[in-house]
Amino acid sequence: MAGFSDYVETTIMDWLFEATDITGHPTVSVSLHTADPADTGANELADTGAYARVTTAASDWEGTVGARQNATEIAFTAATADWGTVTHFGLWDAAGVGSGSFLGGGSLTIPKSVYNGDQLKFTSGNLDFTLD
Numbered sequence: 195m196a197g198f199s200d201y202v203e204t205t206i207m208d209w210l211f212e213a214t215d216i217t218g219h220p221t222v223s224v225s226l227h228t229a230d231p232a233d234t235g236a237n238e239l240a241d242t243g244a245y246a247r248v249t250t251a252a253s254d255w256e257g258t259v260g261a262r263q264n265a266t267e268i269a270f271t272a273a274t275a276d277w278g279t280v281t282h283f284g285l286w287d288a289a290g291v292g293s294g295s296f297l298g299g300g301s302l303t304i305p306k307s308v309y310n311g312d313q314l315k316f317t318s319g320n321l322d323f324t325l326d
Contacts, residue, residue, distance in 0.1 A: 198298040198325075200233040222255075222297065223247035223289045224268055224321070226314065227282035235284050235296030243275030243310070249289045260325040268316040277308035283321060298323065 198206075208214040225247045229237040239245045248268050256265040282301050288294020300323065308314050 197233075197300065199235065199296045201295045202297050203233075219287045219297075221249050221251055221289075223249045223286045223294070224316075225284040225286055225291070225299075226270065226277070226280045226308075227284055227299065228278050229281060230301070231282055231284045231296065231299045233296075235286065235299070237282070238284065238291060239277050239280070241291035243273050243277055244271045245273070245277055245291070246271055247286060247289050247291060262323050263319050264316055264321040265318060267318055268321060270314045272313040273308050273310055275310050277312075279305050279307045280314065281305045283316075285323065 205214075205216055209216045225231075225235070225238050226245070227235075227237040228239065231237055248270055250264070250266075250268065254264060254266045254268075255262045257263055280302065282299055284299035285297040286294045287297060306314060
């Protein structure tokens with residue numbers, strides 16, 4: 195389960211009530227967080243220890259009305275330092291840590307401690323984003 199950010203909610207409301215156009219994102223980058231990112235993308239891992247967001251294309255996601263899940267594996271670069279315990283994921287419109295607009299995110303079913311040498315992966319079908 196995941197939720198939209200304030201940025202996305204404002205964009206939708208502007209589309210509904212002010213007739214502004216919505217531009218889709220050809221790519222969406224997945225981030226990792228050590229606590230709830232809330233509506234802003236807070237608590238993302240620092241840009242150290244080889245951490246970087248993973249960029250995905252539209253074809254990397256599948257689903258039905260109101261829900262999407264990863265259709266392909268999402269693999270982060272192997273950690274070169276301890277990253278801590280990852281409890282949440284996020285979706286962004288930009289690849290660089292600290293850049294772009296936060297689109298939304300959610301919690302992991304099971305938090306994962308990432309240590310030096312570990313590689314965190316979401317196998318196909320295991321990262322869900324649902325309208326709520």
